Amino acid sequence: MILEKIHTENMYLYYSGKMALKDISIQIPEKKVTAFIGPSGCGKSTFLRSLNRMNDLIDGVKIEGKVMIDAINIYDKNIDVVNLRKKVGMVFQKSNPFAKSIYENIAYGPKINGINNKNQLDEIVETALKNAAIWDEVKDRLGDSALGLSGGQQQRLCIARTLAVNPEIVLMDEPASALDPLSTAKIEELIVQLKEKYTIVIVTHNMQQAARISDNTAFFYLGELIEYDKTKKIFTNPERKQTEDYITGRFG
Amino acid sequence: MINSLRKNIKGIVIEGITLFSAILIVTIVVVMLTVIFIGGKDQLSWEFLTSFPTDGMTKGGIFPALYGTALLVIIMSIAAVPFGTITAIYLTEYAKENSIIAKTIRFAVRTLAVIPSIIYGLFGLGFFIKFVGTHIDGAFFGGELKWGQPNLLWASLTMALLTLPVVIVSVEEALKTVPQELRAASLALGATKWQTIWKVVLPGSLSGIMTGTILAVSRGAGEVAPILFTGAAYYLATLPGLGDQFMVLGYHIYVLTTQSANVDQTLPIQFGTTCVLLLLTFTLNMSAVILRYRIRKKKNS
Numbered sequence: 001m002i003l004e005k006i007h008t009e010n011m012y013l014y015y016s017g018k019m020a021l022k023d024i025s026i027q028i029p030e031k032k033v034t035a036f037i038g039p040s041g042c043g044k045s046t047f048l049r050s051l052n053r054m055n056d057l058i059d060g061v062k063i064e065g066k067v068m069i070d071a072i073n074i075y076d077k078n079i080d081v082v083n084l085r086k087k088v089g090m091v092f093q094k095s096n097p098f099a100k101s102i103y104e105n106i107a108y109g110p111k112i113n114g115i116n117n118k119n120q121l122d123e124i125v126e127t128a129l130k131n132a133a134i135w136d137e138v139k140d141r142l143g144d145s146a147l148g149l150s151g152g153q154q155q156r157l158c159i160a161r162t163l164a165v166n167p168e169i170v171l172m173d174e175p176a177s178a179l180d181p182l183s184t185a186k187i188e189e190l191i192v193q194l195k196e197k198y199t200i201v202i203v204t205h206n207m208q209q210a211a212r213i214s215d216n217t218a219f220f221y222l223g224e225l226i227e228y229d230k231t232k233k234i235f236t237n238p239e240r241k242q243t244e245d246y247i248t249g250r251f252g
Numbered sequence: 253m254i255n256s257l258r259k260n261i262k263g264i265v266i267e268g269i270t271l272f273s274a275i276l277i278v279t280i281v282v283v284m285l286t287v288i289f290i291g292g293k294d295q296l297s298w299e300f301l302t303s304f305p306t307d308g309m310t311k312g313g314i315f316p317a318l319y320g321t322a323l324l325v326i327i328m329s330i331a332a333v334p335f336g337t338i339t340a341i342y343l344t345e346y347a348k349e350n351s352i353i354a355k356t357i358r359f360a361v362r363t364l365a366v367i368p369s370i371i372y373g374l375f376g377l378g379f380f381i382k383f384v385g386t387h388i389d390g391a392f393f394g395g396e397l398k399w400g401q402p403n404l405l406w407a408s409l410t411m412a413l414l415t416l417p418v419v420i421v422s423v424e425e426a427l428k429t430v431p432q433e434l435r436a437a438s439l440a441l442g443a444t445k446w447q448t449i450w451k452v453v454l455p456g457s458l459s460g461i462m463t464g465t466i467l468a469v470s471r472g473a474g475e476v477a478p479i480l481f482t483g484a485a486y487y488l489a490t491l492p493g494l495g496d497q498f499m500v501l502g503y504h505i506y507v508l509t510t511q512s513a514n515v516d517q518t519l520p521i522q523f524g525t526t527c528v529l530l531l532l533t534f535t536l537n538m539s540a541v542i543l544r545y546r547i548r549k550k551k552n553s
Binding site: 045052054057059082083085089090092094098099108109110113158159162165168246 | 433435439442444455456
């Protein structure tokens with residue numbers, strides 16, 4: 001069996017002893033967009049955050065089973081979490097730029113990785129901003145505070161900041177949920193472009209969004225992975241009744 | 253009818269009593285400040301601030317006391333602020349909220365905050381002077397009395413202990429104002445915990461750390477008890493170094509009012525010194541309040 005980029009097997013997650021994710025086994029392919037959908041509290045974000053071990057920050061979280069990235073279990077004792085997070089970047093629901101200049105926001109990641117050469121940093125910043133489709137809007141004010149940008153721009157800046165560390169996988173936790181339709185469209189367009197280079201996993205509560213941008217869709221409900229298939233299949237001919245009920249809006 | 257009248261009277265009486273108490277407080281403050289200011293305003297001059305006391309402290313200025321106070325709070329801050337900040341970083345960033353260690357530290361900090369300041373003085377005398385100082389003298393100066401006696405350094409360190417709780421609590425508060433999302437963002441970029449603290453959390457809470465420092469300084473500038481045994485001097489003709497005793501505003505007031513040969517003659521200087529000390533602590537507190545207000549505003553925007 002060929003293992004995909006991300007692969008979990010019988011993964012359980014407990015939050016202070018309470019089961020939050022139950023027996024998740026999934027294969028997420030490289031350079032595709034995979035969407036996680038499901039009602040609030042279904043565990044989709046929790047699962048996403050366990051793919052770069054952001055759940056480590058929360059007390060009382062315990063994980064069982066395998067979570068493999070490139071066939072390596074990321075919960076092995078000898079895994080360096082810092083390196084893992086460089087490889088598996090994350091964009092959050094609420095845009096969270098640092099109270100620094102636009103330039104410094106992007107240069108933050110490369111700098112902590114020891115890149116201090118000005119020319120090199122300039123290049124990384126420019127490439128990252130271009131890849132995040134925000135370069136034209138900010139190129140003349142790189143020294144301005146990132147907090148002065150609009151919400152949509154801030155979120156694309158955060159995506160650029162993630163790209164600047166050169167990850168292989170980008171996890172996105174409802175990246176457009178706080179944005180207006182125009183900014184959302186821009187982010188969606190960007191995500192589709194990004195899959196040429198990156199493996200994208202996106203959590204969204206917006207089913208149209210999942211349908212528009214993802215190749216595969218996973219439906220979570222009450223901590224379980226109910227169904228996982230090609231997006232087209234999930235939205236036109238789901239296998240499970242629960243999936244159908246959810247996507248047709250009968251609950252959720 | 254009568255019942256409701258009775259209720260009304262009761263209400264008016266209660267309101268009157270509470271209002272009276274409130275007014276009383278305002279009156280006390282106003283009277284205190286007015287008396288001090290009227291008594292001291294003629295003294296306040298550049299001359300007063302920059303000259304030594306003369307004629308058995310019945311004339312002249314308060315420069316050495318001002319100088320000693322400044323040195324005291326500077327050395328105290330150099331000791332208390334880094335130490336307090338590091339403790340606060342441990343409490344907010346590393347310790348688990350309800351772990352035994354965190355609870356023990358918080359308990360210790362609260363206890364430190366309520367210990368009467370005279371006890372700090374005794375502790376400074378026993379620990380810094382009699383223990384540390386005497387041992388330094390024994391080890392490096394062949395037992396000659398150099399550090400085993402009250403001086404500016406030991407007084408500053410004693411004062412640093414006293415202000416430590418203020419620093420810890422303010423810095424902790426400041427660190428908590430840095431949104432959790434920013435820590436997450438930094439960690440998700442592959443930053444280590446320390447890099448996150450150093451490059452995101454600390455810069456984001458700098459003004460809060462400043463507030464804590466100012467509050468500590470203002471507390472330290474006004475305290476007398478801790479330095480009574482550890483370094484404060486009655487009168488000195490020269491400016492002190494680290495190893496010398498020193499004059500300080502608060503103690504100077506005490507000396508002028510109780511120990512002077514002619515208390516009546518020193519009265520104007522007493523008022524002047526009190527005025528200076530009050531202005532100093534007021535200014536410090538006000539700048540802390542303003543800084544804090546600006547942080548809150550920034551946080552809420």
